[in-house]
Amino acid sequence: MKILICDDHKIVRDGLKQILQQMPETLCIEEAKDGEEAISLIKNTDFNAVLLDISLPDKNGLEVLQIIKKRSPSTNVLMLSMHSEEQYSIRALKLGASGYLTKDTASEELLLAVKKISGGGKYISAALAENIAFNMDNDKGKAPHELLSDREFEIMLKIAKGLSLVDIGKELFISIKTVSTYRTRIMSKMQMSKNADLTMYCINNGLI
Amino acid sequence: MKILICDDHKIVRDGLKQILQQMPETLCIEEAKDGEEAISLIKNTDFNAVLLDISLPDKNGLEVLQIIKKRSPSTNVLMLSMHSEEQYSIRALKLGASGYLTKDTASEELLLAVKKISGGGKYISAALAENIAFNMDNDKGKAPHELLSDREFEIMLKIAKGLSLVDIGKELFISIKTVSTYRTRIMSKMQMSKNADLTMYCINNGLI
DNA sequence: TTCTGATGTAGGATTATTCCTATATCAGAA
DNA sequence: TTCTGATATAGGAATAATCCTACATCAGAA
Helix, strand or coil: CEEEEECCCHHHHHHHHHHHCCCCCCCEEEEECCHHHHHHHHHHCCCCEEEEECECCCCEHHHHHHHHHHHCCCCCEEEEECCCHHHHHHHHHHCCCCEEEECCCCHHHHHHHHHHHHCCCCEECHHHHHHHHHHHHCCCCCCHHHHCCHHHHHHHHHHHCCCCHHHHHHHHCCCHHHHHHHHHHHHHHHCCCCHHHHHHHHHHCCCC | CEEEEECCCHHHHHHHHHHHCCCCCCCEEEEECCHHHHHHHHHHCCCCEEEEECECCCCEHHHHHHHHHHHCCCCCEEEEECCCCHHHHHHHHHCCCCEEEECCCCHHHHHHHHHHHHCCCCEECHHHHHHHHHHCCCCCCCCHHHHCCHHHHHHHHHHHCCCCHHHHHHHHCCCHHHHHHHHHHHHHHHCCCCHHHHHHHHHHCCCC
16 A cells, blocks of 8 residues: 655654554555655655645645646545644545544544545544534634635735745736735735734634 | 653654654653643653653743753753744753754654653754854844844834834834834844744744 | 626736945943 | 944835726626
């Protein structure tokens, strides 16, 4: 069984590897320290499962997920997040992730999840399932950032992290003016006025 | 040998445990998920080594370190950090940590470090040692913001809160250019580049 | 099926910010 | 006491960000 671990911290990768080693199957585990590396590894190899950290140094884990699913839709991706479940989870699942775990999860649950998704199944923790069910029916109880479109959300995170509009434009190959328009819409939907408000919001909500 | 692992993420704890299991000695590993738990465990037990994450949910790892060293100065603490922020490392060592590693470290180095500090020694990575050697001359042990002058500090808080330079200038009856100059000096002293960095720093350090 | 609202995209004009440079002051070092 | 470095202050030129407006697309409502 081939598994790819993508996380920017070596100790975390080593730790995950040790945990996975407890599986009965013979494992071939590869590592990537950022999104770029993960993407190029996946291009050349078919993995039964990919463990993908949400926060990577070069790009957001969700972007990486998108790219992976576009290039090889059959890849089973299990997202790992440092932060509380709700924020990213629904977005990740919509983008085609096979499962979503936080790093608070016990290693037994991780093993279970890997087993399930590597067989093509989906894995969602009970807590998350409940959360999704709860949030599906009432739109009103949504966090402000849930009102954002995917693109807006993507850009909000970059702004919150302090990237300049110029840099964002370059990264996304769009005009600065476009980025600025997104910013205006984000501010309006979030009912905020300053970039620092976004930064604080994202910190408080575990988005960055 | 008794070791305490303190990190808020279960998977990280599990991973570290697995890595430590490679040591030849018989291990007794205990876990704490936050500072409070770690402190109370240490009150009742003598550990050969404590692995302590810098960022904990309830309090800053450095605070926990201080409390531990005050209550039982003989405890050997190895600090673990997600970030390569040298700002923390020197403070940690001054506060009595036996070593400082980032989570980018390879597991072999972790084992080495644990071995060394559990015997009462110190462990500092080559990279960190070099950094310290270069920076020991000045006030590096201080929190970065303590290097700021009063005026600079005042302005940093306003910037961190998201006030525009124009507004700050008006509030303080000084030219925008002056505010901008302060900003440059603040960024240089804090070794940061973006307003969002200040916002995050101030939030993390309880300044706003 | 036509209309509408949300989304992704920019341009021009106006402001705000940054970068580099410069000055005065004052406290402490040589 | 003279010098130096940190501090508080700006100006001009170059960039970056904002505001307002505009347009195409597409999904869902009427």
